[in-house]
Amino acid sequence: MDHSNISLTLEVWRQESASANGKFVTYKVDDVSPEMSFLEMFDVLNERLIREGQDPIAFDHDCREGICGSCSMHINGRPHGPWHATTVCQLHMRAFKNGDTIVVEPWRAKSFPVIKDLMVDRSAFDRIIQAGGYVSVNTGNVNGVDANAIPVEKDKADTAFAAATCIGCGACVAACKNSSAMLFMSAKVSHLALLPQGAPERKDRVLNMVAQMDKEGFGSCTFTGACEAVCPKEISITNISRLNKEYLNAGMTVDKR
Numbered sequence: 001m002d003h004s005n006i007s008l009t010l011e012v013w014r015q016e017s018a019s020a021n022g023k024f025v026t027y028k029v030d031d032v033s034p035e036m037s038f039l040e041m042f043d044v045l046n047e048r049l050i051r052e053g054q055d056p057i058a059f060d061h062d063c064r065e066g067i068c069g070s071c072s073m074h075i076n077g078r079p080h081g082p083w084h085a086t087t088v089c090q091l092h093m094r095a096f097k098n099g100d101t102i103v104v105e106p107w108r109a110k111s112f113p114v115i116k117d118l119m120v121d122r123s124a125f126d127r128i129i130q131a132g133g134y135v136s137v138n139t140g141n142v143n144g145v146d147a148n149a150i151p152v153e154k155d156k157a158d159t160a161f162a163a164a165t166c167i168g169c170g171a172c173v174a175a176c177k178n179s180s181a182m183l184f185m186s187a188k189v190s191h192l193a194l195l196p197q198g199a200p201e202r203k204d205r206v207l208n209m210v211a212q213m214d215k216e217g218f219g220s221c222t223f224t225g226a227c228e229a230v231c232p233k234e235i236s237i238t239n240i241s242r243l244n245k246e247y248l249n250a251g252m253t254v255d256k257r
C-alpha cells in the first residue's frame with residue numbers, strides 16, 4: 001500500500017445557525033497522512049482556519065472510539081462515509097486517494113435541526129429514551145435478589161446484546177428517505193423486550209416511546225433497509241419486526257394486565 005501523504009479538496013457545508021442559510025465552502029488540504037482519522041484531518045484544517053482568523057468548522061465528537069455516536073455527518077452522500085460498519089471517527093484517510101474531492105454535509109432530517117455547520121440537534125432521541133421510562137429491577141442483598149442471577153437463554157442474551165450496541169448516532173434516520181427512526185427505536189425496544197428484567201414495564205415502554213417518536217416528527221418505516229446498510233453497529237432490521245410485534249401486542253392488551 002502507498003503510504004504517501006495526499007492532497008484533497010473538501011466541500012464542507014457551512015451554516016451559521018439553524019435559521020441561517022447554509023452553503024458549501026471549498027477547502028484545499030495538503031499533506032494529509034493516510035493514517036490520520038477523518039476527524040484528525042478536520043482538526044488540522046480547523047487549526048489552520050483559526051490561525052488564519054477564520055471560523056473553524058463545527059462538528060460533534062466525543063469518544064473517537066466508535067462508541068458514543070456523536071461524530072455524525074454525511075461523507076460523499078453516505079452517513080459515516082465509505083467504510084462499512086464504521087463511524088466517522090474510525091474512518092481513516094487511507095479510504096481516499098490523492099486528488100479526491102470529498103463532500104461533507106450534516107444529517108438531513110426535520111427532527112435533527114442543524115445547530116451549526118455539521119452539528120445537528122439529536123435530542124429527539126434523548127426524549128424518546130426518556131419516554132421509555134425506568135426498568136424496575138430489584139438488586140442487592142437487602143432483598144436477597146441479584147438481577148444477574150435471572151437465567152436468560154443464550155440466543156436471547158446475544159440478540160439483546162446486539163440490539164444494545166446501538167450508539168444513537170442517527171445514521172439510520174439520515175439514510176432513510178422517510179427520515180424514519182424505526183431502526184433506532186427497534187434496537188432500544190428489542191434490547192429490553194428480550195430480557196426478563198425488561199418485562200414489567202414492557203407494554204408502557206413501547207407505547208410511550210412510539211408516541212414520542214411520532215411527536216418528534218420522524219417519518220414512517222417502509223422497510224427499504226437503507227438504515228441497516230449504513231448502521232455502524234450493524235443493527236438488524238429484524239428488530240423492526242420485533243418492535244411492530246411489541247407495539248401491536250401492547251396496544252391490544254395494555255388494559256388487560
Ligand code: SF4
Nearest residue numbers: 166167169170172231
Ligand atoms: S440503529 Fe444504528 S444507525 Fe441507528 S442510531 Fe443506532 S447505531 Fe446509529
Ligand code: FES
Nearest residue numbers: 064068069071089
Ligand atoms: S466520536 Fe464517539 S462514536 Fe465517533
